[in-house]
Amino acid sequence: MGAAVVAEVRFKDRFGLGWRPEYAANILMNIDKIDIIEIIGENFVNDKHLTNSLKTLATQIPISIHCVSLGLASSLPVNIKRIEKMAKLFDVITPVSWSEHFAFVRSKYFEIGHLAAPPRNEDTIKGSVKNINVAKEIIGSLPFLENIATLVSPPCSVLSEAQWINQIVQKSSAGILLDLHNLLANSYNFKFCPIAFLDEINLNMIYMIHLSGGRYIENPIHPEKVHLLDDHLHDIPEEIYNLLTIVAEKCPNDLTVIIERDGCFPSFNHILFQLNKSKLAIQKGRNNAHLKRKYEDKL
Amino acid sequence: MNPFNLNGPYFLLFYVILCVLMLVLSNVLITVFERKLPIPKISLKDPYLIAYLRKGMTEAIILATMTLKARGLLVEDNGSRKLKTSRPESVNMAQYPIEKAVLTVFNRKTEAEEVLNRKACKQSCDDYEKLLSENNLIINNYIYHQRLYRLCFPFCIASFFSLIRFFTALSEGRNNVLFLFILFICYLGGLWYLLSYRKTDAGLRLLGDLKALFTPLYKRTKTMPLNEFLYEHTLIAAVFGMDITPSYLNTVRHYFPSLNRDSKKDSSSSCGSSCGSSSGSGCGGCGGCGS
Numbered sequence: 011m012g013a014a015v016v017a018e019v020r021f022k023d024r025f026g027l028g029w030r031p032e033y034a035a036n037i038l039m040n041i042d043k044i045d046i047i048e049i050i051g052e053n054f055v056n057d058k059h060l061t062n063s064l065k066t067l068a069t070q071i072p073i074s075i076h077c078v079s080l081g082l083a084s085s086l087p088v089n090i091k092r093i094e095k096m097a098k099l100f101d102v103i104t105p106v107s108w109s110e111h112f113a114f115v116r117s118k119y120f121e122i123g124h125l126a127a128p129p130r131n132e133d134t135i136k137g138s139v140k141n142i143n144v145a146k147e148i149i150g151s152l153p154f155l156e157n158i159a160t161l162v163s164p165p166c167s168v169l170s171e172a173q174w175i176n177q178i179v180q181k182s183s184a185g186i187l188l189d190l191h192n193l194l195a196n197s198y199n200f201k202f203c204p205i206a207f208l209d210e211i212n213l214n215m216i217y218m219i220h221l222s223g224g225r226y227i228e229n230p231i232h233p234e235k236v237h238l239l240d241d242h243l244h245d246i247p248e249e250i251y252n253l254l255t256i257v258a259e260k261c262p263n264d265l266t267v268i269i270e271r272d273g274c275f276p277s278f279n280h281i282l283f284q285l286n287k288s289k290l291a292i293q294k295g296r297n298n299a300h301l302k303r304k305y306e307d308k309l
Numbered sequence: 310m311n312p313f314n315l316n317g318p319y320f321l322l323f324y325v326i327l328c329v330l331m332l333v334l335s336n337v338l339i340t341v342f343e344r345k346l347p348i349p350k351i352s353l354k355d356p357y358l359i360a361y362l363r364k365g366m367t368e369a370i371i372l373a374t375m376t377l378k379a380r381g382l383l384v385e386d387n388g389s390r391k392l393k394t395s396r397p398e399s400v401n402m403a404q405y406p407i408e409k410a411v412l413t414v415f416n417r418k419t420e421a422e423e424v425l426n427r428k429a430c431k432q433s434c435d436d437y438e439k440l441l442s443e444n445n446l447i448i449n450n451y452i453y454h455q456r457l458y459r460l461c462f463p464f465c466i467a468s469f470f471s472l473i474r475f476f477t478a479l480s481e482g483r484n485n486v487l488f489l490f491i492l493f494i495c496y497l498g499g500l501w502y503l504l505s506y507r508k509t510d511a512g513l514r515l516l517g518d519l520k521a522l523f524t525p526l527y528k529r530t531k532t533m534p535l536n537e538f539l540y541e542h543t544l545i546a547a548v549f550g551m552d553i554t555p556s557y558l559n560t561v562r563h564y565f566p567s568l569n570r571d572s573k574k575d576s577s578s579s580c581g582s583s584c585g586s587s588s589g590s591g592c593g594g595c596g597g598c599g600s
Contacts, residue, residue, distance in 0.1 A: 034522060
């Protein structure tokens, strides 16, 4: 009990949800059970009334802005007009943080339409760092960058994902938003151990966590192969909570944990149940770390 | 050109234009001041507070009555417009003081509209009035005096022209000043409307923001059964009005026939300019490029 109390006081972890209109009413009703809301920036930036409505939302709860269309992780220069447009949100509210992805979304000539994993090499590291610095100058703060799930191993890669991410964050000082289901999906699809990934990645730079669910799909060309798809339409699997405990044990930072659900919406009570489960997972990890320190001190 | 030299009809036209301009100026002066009022940090969990802000006590009480009926805490008496509590202990299941006051009214079989006349129900809204007033979302003494101060100049301008013309006409032996008098009264009525308008700009902005945030949910209300999504319906009704779905509107019309509620034909008309284009989508899952 004493260990739990000390662990709790030391960290100021926050737990929240992605803002979805389906849950808008329930989020307002249960605002005291949620610490933070994450909005998708692109959903608000194109409509002046929605942009302004963030002022009211921000009076109710802290907000983090999550972007999906900037495509910072690329050897190509980022589209400055897109960043300037997104920066309008920052004129309206002061979010707690903002985030993007370790992904590119466009080439010089066309929009891909979703997040794509870039080759993990020196060119994309340099390009990413440059783009992150441009974004920082326009918006005024560094983003957290999220690892993405991919069904295709990016060609021309010479580094592992963890090595590549570590180099980008080291050179840019941006933080990491660790999406645990993306990690789980990649580890399943590319046959590596997610715990080994956690050992390799720089846990000191992790500040945010995303939790979500997915489903198994058949490879359309090789039906005997099964892939894990991160679709945000399913409940958080148990392995994610275990990974969350491991991260909480090893990460020295206060963590912001966000549950993402984009469809097949269960009851809001079920979402709150998953939020509470994530709190317990974090607490377990913090307690483990505290006990470990305590015994190491004794030795 | 001296407007006082204008002939009767031309002067009246000039005066109409002057009054319209002064009313616009008054509105601008008030809006500029009230635009600086921040949207306060107040809890928006209570849907009846939002309904009270939007349309006052009657709206909040009717919404509470309809919500309690949807929850099954109030039941109809044999097809009449009388309601009563479904169980003696229903009043203990009230979540807000206004609900408790409404349930107390219907402890005995009572006409639904009677709830609007009961003192306890009106008093249950006193806290809403106090909270909204203290946060400058509805008019209070401070707002009233600030508006009055800003209406002085437009009032004086229009009064000056009307009084000079009035006395000039009388001194020339003409007494055809009735239209001028009527126009001046209408102008005073316009100023009075601006002076006493219940919601402040901050209150209007708060409601506009709520409409923008909840428009995607509003558009889904037809696919959301009332008994499964009661809180959503209550909140939407508070933000947009009880004419959200025909069934809700028909219920209000049935129990409160004297209020003559009309349905809004489509959702965009009640959203006004606050309708958002948000699809509400998330990242969509980082599914990757596929194989």
